[in-house]
Amino acid sequence: MSAFATERNISLAEPGDFFALLKPRVMSLVVFTAITGLLMSPVTVNPALGFIAILSIALGAGAAGALNMWYDADIDAVMSRTAKRPVPAGRVTPEAALAFGTAMACLSVMLLGLAVNWFAAGLLAFTIFFYAVIYTMWLKRWTPQNIVIGGAAGAFPPMVGWAAATGGVxxxxxxxxxxxxxxxxxxxxxxxxxxxxxxxxxxxxxxxxxxxxxxxxxxxxxxxxxxxxxxxxxxxxxxxxxxxxxxxxxxxxxxxxxxxxxxxxxxxxxxxxxxxxxxxxxxxxxxxxxxxxxxxxxxxxxxxxxxx
The missing domain is CATH 1.20.120 (Four Helix Bundle (Hemerythrin (Met), subunit A))
Incomplete structure (x- = not known):
């Protein structure tokens, strides 16, 4: 990033950089397990509503990933595995990543709630909060049991898929x-x-x-x-x-x-x-x-x- 862009706090990101903020590999696993939960339920879901449910869950997973990259930019810059991520590499500003993640989170929860049911939407909101706040901002830097407790965030998607179909667990x-x-x-x-x-x-x-x-x-x-x-x-x-x-x-x-x-x-x-x-x-x-x-x-x- 140029000195001018840094001083003006301008994002030089391309669309691919914002896509990378979504952690697409993690998102693909989230979508896969959520679809499994949705289809394993005893309720037959309207295909259009099923698509909206999975889309909402995918957007929620992407939002959590973007918020994680925003907050963890300092430690991502130090680690070889994450140093080339959009925020530490300077292609996306922290402010842009935060705004993008927050907007995606709100959109995903509102879409799931309005189109499908609010129980599933509440569970999705809790999942995003758990990953972005409980795990990323607290557990990850505080305790060696971070993965044990924080792993719950990655385990919720099939429950959200099931809840989207049934309205419960x-x-x-x-x-x-x-x-x-x-x-x-x-x-x-x-x-x-x-x-x-x-x-x-x-x-x-x-x-x-x-x-x-x-x-x-x-x-x-x-x-x-x-x-x-x-x-x-x-x-x-x-x-x-x-x-x-x-x-x-x-x-x-x-x-x-x-x-x-x-x-x-x-x-x-x-x-x-x-x-x-x-x-x-x-x-x-x-x-x-x-x-x-x-x-x-x-x-x-x-x-x-x-x-x-």
Missing amino acids: SVESVTLFLIIFLWTPPHFWALAMFKMRDYGAAGVPMLPNVAGEAATRFQILLYSLILVPVGVAPSLLGFAGPIYGAVSVLLGANFLRLAWKTYRMADGDPKMLPARKLFGFSILYLFALFAVLLAGAVATRLGFPGVV
Whole structure:
């Protein structure tokens, strides 16, 4: 950014920079899990209203991402993984990011409330607030348990999708919430294991930097042991079929294998291959579980319940 632009506080952003503020990869996961929650519900939603609901949830996720980038610009500038984001790179001014995120948040909640129902809109508003304020402004810089508590923000979208269809919550939607909630710590702590220097330089109290590698590896294993049975729960509770049950058991077994290898990893391992492999597989694990759940929901609506 030029000195003139800096002094005048002018944004030199292109449309792609504002799109990047939405954290599109995170948004895609939010949309995917929200669609799963919406279609798994026992209520048939008008396609137009279903589209508006998912659009609203996507806009809300993007708003939370933009507000996160606005507030975290100082630490994003220090970390190699985030230094090229639009605000720390100087392509979008902090004021523009804040205004953009706030406007998107208001639009998403009002659209969902007016077009679908206010319970889902309230849950979406709480999700945005939780991520942007509770997690970003408070937990992230205050406690090494930031990911554990803050992970709730990423776990709400399937509940919002379910609420958009039904106007409430249920055992099914809470189970979907718990899968993502329990998945978040081992997923992000595996990343934090090989990004310790970045988090240390930024002053973010991630668990490996505060409690050490051994304690982090133990916590990864512990949460993995809790996650895997919960991942199988949709089949055990009867709202997913035998294919989901088999897939969740096989994926869960490999998740535990990689978590065990990460637990057995030596302190100071320069490559941290087990943690890297666990991080990569954890993405596949969550995507596959929700993909099979979504396939089962579609099969049910086509007249083939209990197959997937």
